[in-house]
Amino acid sequence: MSIIETHQLTKVFPGDVRAVDGIDFEVKAGEIFGFLGPNGAGKTTTIKVLNTLIKPTSGTATVAGYDVVKNPAEVRKCIGYVAQDVGVDEYSTGRENLTLYGHFYRLDGRTIRERVKELFELVDLTGFEDKMVSTYSGGMRKRLDLAMGLIHYPKVIFLDEPTVGLDPQTRSHIWDYIRNLVKAMGITIFLTTHYMEEADSLAGRIAIIDLGKIVATGTPDELKQAIGGDVVTLSPRVTGEGERQESMKRIQSALSGKPFVLGMQATDGELAVYVNRGESAVPGIMRLLSGEGIDIETISMSRPTLDDVFLKYTGRTIRAQEGTRTTYAQIQRKRMRKQQ
């Protein structure tokens, strides 16, 4: 059974910015569905449409069987939303934050009290219920934020970049809490991220979104298998930019059409060569290239990662365009506010 379904979903912002451009996807009940793409790919816009915060320009989307445009009130009852910005009130306690949201979902006082206790346990914040949120650390706030999205036992929870701006250790903790949710509550999770490891470690299925379009969908393993067995990454030894481009071209023409090469993808100064068996391909490539008189600076072999998947489908690495600008600006803004 699919709990989220979109059909040709499109959102055009003023100035003809096609943030989401005719996407189709399905999320099955009980799975963690990862929406992977660089900043500005259209992930947050998609989440906002599914959350009834903005209306799509065209196309349809249903959540838990309800159309997001025709029946937004029903959709809101079924969903939890954990936004990229930690939308917790700093000047209230954790309990007060959670209780307010309980009231928004029309829960009675007793149910709220029970769930506050339970959810604080789930996100490991027991003992901090009555402390002001302003005394919480970043990771604690995010966990409280998670709990706030769960107070009404939603069918689906939307996590928009749940670990952005958190340190690696806190990040892996949040991942644990998210996995716990699925186990403890059997909830469906729709997760957006621009972290490959995050999508890889959490999501059962992934859609890769770039420039408003879904370019690939599948389980992490399926997506990696589509690439081939191994990835050999190499860079030529060169003295200048012109020579680099020249060498890259020569390498590509030398390798193209060779039976052991499944595909190639060039990025800034590096060439990813997709092969079936890396162990035998590396010496082959070395021989071939030295025969052509091309000097190799570095060569390495790895199992394909989602990074490679992303590269293959978009022609770019996600890091190259990981516009940390926005996120950095947001963090800056928060810091400044705190100092004031």
Place this chain on the structure above:
Amino acid sequence: MMNLLSDVWFQVIRGLRTQFRMKIFILMNIVQPVIWLLLFPQIFKSLSSMPEIGGSYLNYLAPGIVVMTVLFGSAWAGMGMLHLIDMGILSKILATPVTRVSIIISNVVASMVVLVMQAIIIFIIAVIRGLDIATGVPGVLLSLVIVMLLGLGFAAFSNGLALLFKRAEPLMGVINFVAMPTMFLSSIMMPPELLPGWLDTVRQFNPVDYAVVGVRGLVLEGYVWSDLWLSLVILAAWAAAGITFGTLMFRARAE
């Protein structure tokens, strides 16, 4: 309807709780009008001898300070909405089944509660300092209705502008641009008889002036119903205009 009331109630409680936890905020909000009330009569001491003032400038000024406090307090109400937008709280709330308009209503109502409390404190201090309120406690209650209508309008406009601009700087610019002149282009400080002719004309387009005239009448003279009705009707229209603007902006923001 029940949902709307309960949503407003819980959000007002949250808003007030937050404000009252800021000790310095409470202190400033009480101390500031008191300082105006005690300081201005000193500055304008020479005015006391004017026949238009009627002996005590403090008595003349007290209603004006009440109106001024409400004016400034409500004009800044949009900053609360801006905080919700800025911290991403508004988006989060909108993704819940909460009644949409309850968000802006509760913000305005929370501001009103604080302002009414301030107004009462100013009245009490003025009475201690020798003000004799002509209409007594019922007059004070009616005065509170008058200033609430004024405040509702300003608070709703301010919220609407916050939703329109979504940024602090333009909002602060507009508030400063509007609040100060509307105060001086009224009879808060000066009796209308002492104002130059053009100013006397301008003040008739200023909702603040209708509040001052209404409250001052109740405090110094008694029930002058012709003035009172005019004040109430104009201020009700002002409040309605503000609420309409605020709700429209809110709808536009929440789509």
